[in-house]
Amino acid sequence: MYLEIDNLYKIFGDNIVLDRINLEVDSGEFVCLLGPSGCGKTTLLRIIAGLLPSDGGKLSLDGKHLTNLPARERNFGIVFQSYSLFPHMTAKENVGYGLKIRGWNKKEIEKRSMEMLELINLAEMSNRYPHQLSGGQQQRIALARALAIDPSIILLDEPLSALDAKVREKMRMEIKDVQRRLGIPILMVTHDQEEALALADKVVCMNKGMIEQIGRPDELYLRPRTRFVADFIGASNLMALDWVSKHLPEAMATLPQERDEYFLCIRPEFVILNGDAAKPANVKSVTFHGSFNRVCVEYAGVEMTAEVHNHIQCDPGASVGVSFDANGFVWVKS
Numbered sequence: 001m002y003l004e005i006d007n008l009y010k011i012f013g014d015n016i017v018l019d020r021i022n023l024e025v026d027s028g029e030f031v032c033l034l035g036p037s038g039c040g041k042t043t044l045l046r047i048i049a050g051l052l053p054s055d056g057g058k059l060s061l062d063g064k065h066l067t068n069l070p071a072r073e074r075n076f077g078i079v080f081q082s083y084s085l086f087p088h089m090t091a092k093e094n095v096g097y098g099l100k101i102r103g104w105n106k107k108e109i110e111k112r113s114m115e116m117l118e119l120i121n122l123a124e125m126s127n128r129y130p131h132q133l134s135g136g137q138q139q140r141i142a143l144a145r146a147l148a149i150d151p152s153i154i155l156l157d158e159p160l161s162a163l164d165a166k167v168r169e170k171m172r173m174e175i176k177d178v179q180r181r182l183g184i185p186i187l188m189v190t191h192d193q194e195e196a197l198a199l200a201d202k203v204v205c206m207n208k209g210m211i212e213q214i215g216r217p218d219e220l221y222l223r224p225r226t227r228f229v230a231d232f233i234g235a236s237n238l239m240a241l242d243w244v245s246k247h248l249p250e251a252m253a254t255l256p257q258e259r260d261e262y263f264l265c266i267r268p269e270f271v272i273l274n275g276d277a278a279k280p281a282n283v284k285s286v287t288f289h290g291s292f293n294r295v296c297v298e299y300a301g302v303e304m305t306a307e308v309h310n311h312i313q314c315d316p317g318a319s320v321g322v323s324f325d326a327n328g329f330v331w332v333k334s
């Protein structure tokens with residue numbers, strides 16, 4: 001393991017903001033920290049960066065203890081949410097800043113800064129000031145500045161949240177591409193589940209200062225372990241135990257031992273409409289999502305969401321048959 005976080009703990013006042021955080025980042029790995037506002041993502045990143053002390057636990061990089069190492073000796077590249085460029089410096093001077101304080105000479109700084117600007121395709125804007133650049137360009141410069149020092153790891157705190165959807169998607173791919181080419185591990189904070197699923201080798205889903213689940217994006221989506229993960233990542237139908245025992249008895253065979261604490265999670269794409277005529281449902285609403293429609297139906301006394309191709313005719317008020325693909329049954333803990 002490259003970066004190792006062991007039983008990390010943080011308290012603000014009487015608030016436990018981080019509770020026994022255990023997390024590993026491998027060399028070359030892209031890890032996303034995902035969770036709702038206030039769950040402790042930024043706090044965790046700041047502790048890793050050395051900008052905030054922890055109240056317990058251990059932090060190590062490549063086997064070396066980090067806990068008492070000051071931020072500037074950690075050699076981490078950091079990009080925060082708001083554009084953090086120095087307004088009175090050009091793009092090139094911003095990129096070279098970290099090198100200057102590390103005592104590089106002028107010629108070396110010039111060469112390295114231009115290499116970094118070429119890497120992010122902004123070499124022709126090297127002499128512009130931040131206010132002469134778009135939001136996306138500024139974030140790319142911030143990324144180049146973080147990369148210039150040849151960091152051991154890159155820490156990103158919602159670097160794309162101020163950008164519009166289109167630029168954001170393009171930037172995501174650029175970050176991923178740069179990361180692949182340089183092989184630098186990245187730990188990125190986001191509260192956007194789509195972003196995490198698209199970028200990460202490993203997603204860390206946090207809730208109220210604790211880690212709910214760590215896994216590959218497809219594992220978190222297809223095999224959520226808790227109700228929170230099922231609900232926070234993607235859309236899901238969460239069915240109570242007594243409903244399942246009455247209306248989906250075939251799912252009961254896989255119910256874990258401590259049965260009372262479980263819900264059955266069925267993702268919308270595993271709810272099939274125009275299926276079983278013996279299981280009629282009423283269409284409540286249909287929403288258009290481009291390549292598919294989300295259809296809300298009332299079935300056996302509960303509302304459920306199904307995802308259907310939008311060439312299937314289905315209107316509010318219509319009666320449809322419902323069936324389920326049992327491959328999509330996952331019991332999750334409440």
Ligand SMILES: Nc1ncnc2c1ncn2[C@@H]1O[C@H](COP(=O)(O)OP(=O)(O)OP(=O)(O)O)[C@@H](O)[C@H]1O
Pocket residue numbers: 012013017035036037038039040041042043044191
């Ligand atoms: N300096 C501080 N003093 C007291 N409480 C703090 C301090 N910094 C953060 N907190 C609290 O710690 C909790 C976690 O905050 P943090 O900024 O880590 O959340 P976050 O997951 O990054 O949220 P967001 O997605 O909104 O950025 C919050 O409840 C916040 O109010």
Ligand SMILES: [Mg+2]
Pocket residue numbers: 041042043
């Ligand atoms: Mg934050």
